[in-house]
Amino acid sequence: MEELREPDRTGECFRAYFHLPGLFEFYDLYQVFLPLFKKHREYFYDWCEIGSIYGAPADCLWGGGRVGGGEHTPEEALALTQEYGISARLTLSNSLLRKEHLTDARCNQLCRxxxxxxxxxxxxxxxxxxxxxxxxxxxxxxYYVSSTTKVLTQFSQLEDELRRDEFQFVVPDFRLNKNFDRLRSLQPRLKDKVEFLCNECCWFGCADRKKCYEAVSRRNLSSIEPEFRCKSPGADEGYRFSRAMKNAGFISVEDIQNRYMPMGFSNFKIEGRGLGSALILEFLLYYLTKPEYQIRVREDIYLDNMLDLF
Structure with a gap:
């Protein structure tokens, strides 16, 4: 493992902000994890912070990422993030909306x-x-985040999106993650807007990624939409963090500390809304937690009688 170091060159970022999945879906996990993160900050890397937690309620018409869920109300989800000074993000990335969908009462109430x-x-x-x-x-x-569901695979597309004033952040397609020469050349104000998707498991050469996202959007608009069946290599196995780590677009803890932060990038997104809370915990351990304290955090989480990990 490459040794982690503190940034020490002009222009480097001194904080990495992680944007975590499951605002509604994994409320119970965060209800236990966030107090631990605040009380025992020594367990966690001092160069990282939680920038936001994102998600959407089940059956959210405007949703377009992985279908959400959870049993907690919008008010409860918002109150939890507010308590710990973390931004809450709504995943409203449906790509197939028409004008008549804008009047949806439930989505408007959510936004209110x-x-x-x-x-x-x-x-x-x-x-x-x-x-x-x-x-x-x-x-x-x-504030607005341009979704990775746009599948912007050309760097020129990413640059155009970054220049749009409407967006505070832009999540590129994960296949641009290692385009270091072009990334390094971005202006500082544009670097501040890039939010890298770190742990994508999708096959690097997948040509159906946009179709997959559109299928989710259609399913949110109609309960009778058949589930999209990805035919990419390994898709039948579902998500595997071990496989994601071997992906050409994977961003490791060492990459963040030794490559991206020195280049001036500070925002990193962790995917996983459609996964179980036990796997989300593994992401929290890997990306935020010092190795010597991972067992302590895992024990505190597993021994909490209020939490049922799955």
Whole structure:
């Protein structure tokens, strides 16, 4: 393992901000983990922070990432993040919305709840420009994140997206993660907006990624939409963190500390809304927790009688 070091050159970032999955889906896990993160900060890397937790309720019409869930209300999810000073992000990345969908009562109520808070400000992960324009007019309290569901695989596409003033952050397709020459050449203000997807398990050469996301969007709009069956190598095995680590686009802890932060990048997204809470815990251990304290954190989580990991 490459030794971690503190940044020491001009222009480097001194903090990495992780954006974590499962605002609704893994509420119970975060209800246990966040107090631990706050009380025992010595367990965790001093160069990392939790920038946001993202997700959407089950059956969210405007949703377009992996289908959400969870038993907790929007008010409860928002209150948990507010308690710990963490931004809550709504995953409203449906790419197939039409004008008639904008009047959905449940989604509008969700936005009313989350747009009211300003410290920390709530965000929206978004794909549709139609929805973006609507939210900007109706709920001016949000900031916006350009979704990786756009599958921007050309670096010129990423640069164009980064220059859009509407977005505070842009999540590139994971296949641009190691394009270091082009990434290094970005202006500092654009580097600040890049949010890398770290742990994608999808086959690096997949040509159906956009179709997969569109299938999720259609399923959110219609319960009768058949599930998309990916035919990429290894897809039948489901998500495997061990396989993700071998992906050409994988970003390790060492990569973050020794490559991305020295280049001036500070935002990193962890995927996993469709996975179980036990696997999300492994992500939290790997990316945020010092190796010598991982067993302590794991024990504290597993021994909490309020939490049922699956």
């Amino acid at each position: 709840v989350f747009s009211k808070v300003q410290s920390p400000q709530s965000g929206v992960i978004i794909h549709s420009d139609l929805l973006l324009e609507y939210l900007q007019e109706q709920y001016p309290g949000f």
